[in-house]
Amino acid sequence: MSDHTSKQFDLELESIRTRVLQMGGLVEQQIARAVLGLIEGDASLIYAVIEDDHKVNQLEVELDEACTQVLAKRQPAAVDLRLITTVIKTITDLERVGDEAKKIAKMAKAIRDGSLAVPDVQVRHMADLAVAQLRHALDCFARLDMEGATEVVRHDKRLDAEFKAVMRQVITFMMEDPRMISGGIDMIFVAKALERIGDHAKNMAQYVFYMAKGEDMRHAQLEQIEQAAQAARA
Template sequence: MDYLGKHISGQYDADLAHIRKEVMTMGGLVEKQFSDAISTVLVHDVDLAESVIANDKQVNRLEVEIDEACVKIIAKRQPTASDLRLIMSIIKVISELERIGDSARAICQIVKQDFTEDQQSLLRSLDSMGNNVVRMLKEVLDAFTRMDIDMALKIYQEEKRIGQNYEMLIRQMMTFMMEDPRSIPNILIALNCARAIMRVSSRCQNISELIFYFVKGQDYRHVGDDVIETLLEERGQKS
């Protein structure tokens, strides 16, 4: 994160650097948590699932610590312009990261179910969708580290493709339940897993919007597709 200039106060720079470092630490932990959770979908590794669930406390602790540090720097330094946008973006991104950690924990519930051989195709679809979102999360965290708006725009558009995968999965699950009502308990667990993965995709899109906000100085939440289309045109990314 070298996109901010130096300040008169060296301690101010040190405080910002510490917060940025903690955000990267939290991001790295959440990325691993989510990746490990997806690994449990096909390989029912109970120990790994329990590790993800236990480590969620560390994610929560980091959110609280970073939030407190941001509040202190606002009260002490009264940041303005890009400094204030950075702090506000960090407060919001750590909230998104904490919720991604919650989704990772929810996905790990899948290890409690014994899926039949016929249902393995469903698990493979979940694994494929999950790994796509793992890449999405990694890329959006890299983009946030550099405040790379061009990468953020690509990630923002990726959420639509993930949504299409999710809809295909839902249809696949409905077919399983109609053909074999005995599969319903397993399918409901798989459905919760799919929803958790989809939520992570949406949170990656939210983090993209925070990058737009920092770089452009404009709130891009809840805007219409035409506004995003205009931003794509500005960046030369519209196909």
């Protein structure tokens, strides 16, 4: 491969990495707007999330096509092939995170349009945790940070615990006041969407190990992931 071709290939890969992070930034924005729209009952935020979901989908399609073109033209091997494979998996998770943000916006719309009584449960903290997990996973992708990726996997349990806590709170409210049932069910769906966002962030963190070292950690236990990170550091 000539220097020119090699440099061009590097530029193509860098462009793909940059666009993945841009997609991640858009998805983060979608989550934040959906939750704020829910909390404040802001119709403009709610509708913006629903309307902008197509932008997330379009980015996935464009990045998928870019990866296909690289595979066809460059026939990458080793690290470069692992990068492309990781990008394809990562953008799938990001698109699904976008879908979860849209679900939250739709729940917010149903609550607002139906003037439903909603249990006074705090989902903002859970949303902050989910966004922080997603941002950390994207940062680990950008820096091939296996230590950080291990933290993302480890901290997924916090979101699981938050989901269970919200569930208990909502059920208590619904038992005490049947008028809360419809709004309570919607809030459970919101909490589940946030918990699923955490799961997608965890998936993305696990892909970092494959991109960096070729190790598939998708179904590994936390202890195995921690050992892999330690071995890479040694």
